[in-house]
Amino acid sequence: MSNTDGILEFAETLIHKKTDTFCSELQRQILVAALQGERKTYDQIAEECGYSAKYVKQDVAPKLWQLISQALDQKVTKANVRGLLDQEMRNAAPPVAAPVAAPMATAPIGSVPTGSLTIQPLTGSNILLVDDQPKNLRLLSDLLEEQGYEVQQAINGTVALQAVALEPPDLILLDIHMPDMDGYTVCQQLKANATTQDIPVIFVSALDEAWDKVKAFSAGGSDYISKPFKVVEVLARVENQLKVQQLQRQLKAQNAQLQQAIQELQRLAALDELTQVASRRRFDAYLLDCWQRALQSQISLTLILTQVDNFNFYGEGGDSDSGDQCLSQVAQVLKQTVQGADDLVGRYGTLTFAIVLPNTTTAEQTAQRLLKAVSATEQTLSIGLITAQPTPDVGLEEFLEGCDRNLQQAKSKGGNSLSMTSL
Numbered sequence: 001m002s003n004t005d006g007i008l009e010f011a012e013t014l015i016h017k018k019t020d021t022f023c024s025e026l027q028r029q030i031l032v033a034a035l036q037g038e039r040k041t042y043d044q045i046a047e048e049c050g051y052s053a054k055y056v057k058q059d060v061a062p063k064l065w066q067l068i069s070q071a072l073d074q075k076v077t078k079a080n081v082r083g084l085l086d087q088e089m090r091n092a093a094p095p096v097a098a099p100v101a102a103p104m105a106t107a108p109i110g111s112v113p114t115g116s117l118t119i120q121p122l123t124g125s126n127i128l129l130v131d132d133q134p135k136n137l138r139l140l141s142d143l144l145e146e147q148g149y150e151v152q153q154a155i156n157g158t159v160a161l162q163a164v165a166l167e168p169p170d171l172i173l174l175d176i177h178m179p180d181m182d183g184y185t186v187c188q189q190l191k192a193n194a195t196t197q198d199i200p201v202i203f204v205s206a207l208d209e210a211w212d213k214v215k216a217f218s219a220g221g222s223d224y225i226s227k228p229f230k231v232v233e234v235l236a237r238v239e240n241q242l243k244v245q246q247l248q249r250q251l252k253a254q255n256a257q258l259q260q261a262i263q264e265l266q267r268l269a270a271l272d273e274l275t276q277v278a279s280r281r282r283f284d285a286y287l288l289d290c291w292q293r294a295l296q297s298q299i300s301l302t303l304i305l306t307q308v309d310n311f312n313f314y315g316e317g318g319d320s321d322s323g324d325q326c327l328s329q330v331a332q333v334l335k336q337t338v339q340g341a342d343d344l345v346g347r348y349g350t351l352t353f354a355i356v357l358p359n360t361t362t363a364e365q366t367a368q369r370l371l372k373a374v375s376a377t378e379q380t381l382s383i384g385l386i387t388a389q390p391t392p393d394v395g396l397e398e399f400l401e402g403c404d405r406n407l408q409q410a411k412s413k414g415g416n417s418l419s420m421t422s423l
Helices: 003-019 025-035 042-049 053-072 081-091 134-146 157-166 183-192 210-218 231-269 280-297 320-337 363-375 396-413
Strands: 126-130 150-154 171-175 201-205 223-226 301-308 344-347 352-358 381-388 417-422
Touching (some): 025 042, 126 157, 134 231, 171 183, 183 201, 210 223, 280 352, 280 396, 301 363, 320 352, 320 363, 352 363, 363 417, 381 396
Parallel strands (some): 126 171, 171 201, 201 223, 381 417
Antiparallel strands (some): 301 352, 344 352
């Protein structure tokens, strides 16, 4: 990862942490240009990304610097952003190691690294004791209840499985030698069930041979206590497993939140911010995918490039807000008119939209419907359309160039025109 990439990643993480906000793709482009020291004006960035300069200068960029200023708690501008972020990175604490996995029985008993996760008080945790000896159950129950734990008892494996099904405990202390069903079998059944497989199991047994411990861990056990046990050892191992389980639950919850955030970022990256149709990046990827599928399946593929006629909003003396509104309106009309499940409407350029129609037999009718629908908004379109059945001799670049030529030919005819060819 380059230094700029590292600062960009740090900045986006910091902004989300401090403001609960994700940067848009356009804001990322502005920030990247600033971090790389490129002498790009907002007008240049707007033109490259297909937005109006006014929108970038008066809305997107100010919000970006405001977000970073809020995250850093000081005034940030395009000129000083790299220096301030670089300094903040150096001042930041080093990353904390991820939580370790549950220890084996032979591992030293000690505190569990918590990273950025929070260990809550463990009193009140529900522990299930499984032993066919009432004396052992009573002894362990008294010991654990004195520490504030809630304790359930099961006299054999069958009762234990029934108890877990009714109310899954936070931890199970399981004897190995029991009549009818031994501890190994009980543990294996618990681990084979998706709803109980994450419950930690500590085996408690008079068997102290290495093979017995190996078999216990192979069955899915998390730890092992040998009888006769010591009170301090039981409490330490119980607390250790409960801490590990709590950390694992928190980690799963955080991973789920992270996946949601990633999905939201992917969704935003796939949308053009102004018009809310597919972004150019999304269009390029989808067109390539459709081309490859059409090539493999030997089916046709249609592409439409359409441009708004007589668009004078962004020129000198124009009203860029009205221009943005016009483009958004046209984009939504295109999206509503093109209703195929696999069809895609995307923003191709500042005034140009692209429509991918996989394996359609009604491309011309679709284009005519587009002309009619947009004319109802008091705007007109020029449409270039091309249909091809991809072959190894026909390239995607040639396909795009052919569609663009048709668009230029339609524009030369005047407003509300259609030009189409086939390859």
